[in-house]
Amino acid sequence: MIYLDNAATTMMKPECVVRAVADAMTSFGGVGRGVHLASIAAGMAVYRARAAVANLLGAPGASSVAFTNNATMALNIAIDGLLAPGQRALTTAASHNSVLRPLFRLRDTADCSVDIAPIAADGSLDFEVYAELLKHKPALVAVTHASNLTGDVYDVARMCAMAHEAGAKFVLDAAQTAGSYPLNMAEIGADVVCFTGHKSLLGPQGTGGLCVACGTEIAPLLEGGSGTHSYDERHPLFMPERLEAGTLNAHGVAGLAAGIGYIEGTLGGPSGVHEHAGALAQHFADAVSGVSGVKVYGRSDACDRGSIVALNIADVDSAEVADRLASDYDICVRAGAHCAPLMHKALGTQSQGAVRFSFAAANTVADADAAAKAVREIAHAVGQGC
CATH class of the missing domain: 3.90.1150.10 (Aspartate Aminotransferase, domain 1)
Structure with missing residues (x-):
């Protein structure tokens, strides 16, 4: 084949990823759900994975990384948590449905407006039209780093600078680039970078997350168990717990961390x-x-x-x-x-x-x-x- x-x-995961998941399956307890060694081992592994993601993607630090099931969930969390009812959003025609459908849902249910910057027949973005649409003063710009159809990689640093100048938050869909293309969140200036683990990060399916810049506050999409502040009626608002309701997939996250280690240690980053x-x-x-x-x-x-x-x-x-x-x-x-x-x-x-x-x-x-x-x-x- x-x-x-x-x-x-x-499909072809490094052996270290397979081994990390298998070891975790037989040694991890619940993350943040106990003070025994099995729970502590899971918590430390998840922390190391957060730090590995932050280092790879140029995020502010380990606590800025929240884990989800995939990039789709991460994008839903970011878009839903940053775009208030009645506000305007901007994306491009290169976007995946994981960006488009959350925006269209808010258009249909929360009276949000959605503008779409066109893509030319050769796959390139029309920056002149993008600039014109920014004059509509969107609250949020959510775009893809690279088209999942053509592989064209867009100048997201330029797009982000233009979005910030217009007063918008900038969410980057890095599903196709995290791990396989140089990406530094700080250099781009993105407010949120969403990633998935099962593509170029070489991790298992069911892993992904979002990196959140300092000062960017995303309203939680889900609320529930957090392992801390159990007597509070609402979910904790400190990162990364604010975006992680329920028990994490620590087994998969251990594999994700192993994949990142393989990328950096064996593949040259x-x-x-x-x-x-x-x-x-x-x-x-x-x-x-x-x-x-x-x-x-x-x-x-x-x-x-x-x-x-x-x-x-x-x-x-x-x-x-x-x-x-x-x-x-x-x-x-x-x-x-x-x-x-x-x-x-x-x-x-x-x-x-x-x-x-x-x-x-x-x-x-x-x-x-x-x-x-x-x-x-x-x-x-x-x-x-x-």
Whole structure:
């Protein structure tokens, strides 16, 4: 099997991640739920994981990191907790449904307004329109760091500076970049960075979270058990407990910390991952771009590029191409809408979808070459009417 669906989830986890989860399963008690050694071991592991995330992403410190089940939950917490009824928000057409749907829910239920900055057909952001929409004075700007469809990486530091100048809080969806692309929250200036553990951070599914800048107060989305202040009627408002109701997935978080350690200790950090996986994506894109019938999307010169390549072959439905890749070549990719409806509209692919090849640290040049060969053969067969 050649696994090129890493933008959905990385399948080939380092052995240290597997071992960390297995060890935690047989030794952890509840985090903050006791003074015995099993509970203390879980609490210390979670603290080390917070510190590892903060160091990797440039967050203020361990207490600024709250863990959730995934980036979707983190984005819901951030958006719901920062956007008050009747306020205005701004996003872009590159956003994932994990940004769009919480905003549209608040539009429909809380009288919030949602503006959307367009994406050009080459995948780039129109900064002039973005600047014009900021004149509407949104309270919140929530954008993606990199498109999960095309891999185009946006100049979020510039977007953040413009948002702050307009008086808006800035929430960054880093689901596609945390661990695989250089990202420093302090340098960007973001108020919140949301991440997931099961993609480029090499952690288990069911892990993720948000990093919150000093002075940014997010209203809790969930309330319940916290392990402290049990006689208070409402949930504690200090970080990170204010955003973590209920028992944490300490077993998964231990695996997440191991994944981060592997990235930094073995892979050369996010820069090293980006250099390797980005080069594979470029190698693959170069190999298929000239093939008759193949159209590659995004990868604009106006954007930096991640490790994703999206394409179509003639007018063949993307799901059919993905099925051929899986059944005839044992190559795993993703087809369809990728939870990015506005991006597909921008690219003109809302009916056909697109076939997404996404590379990671575990992939090789041989993987990229095999995928390119398969695309060429399928395109040739399509051209022959097969």
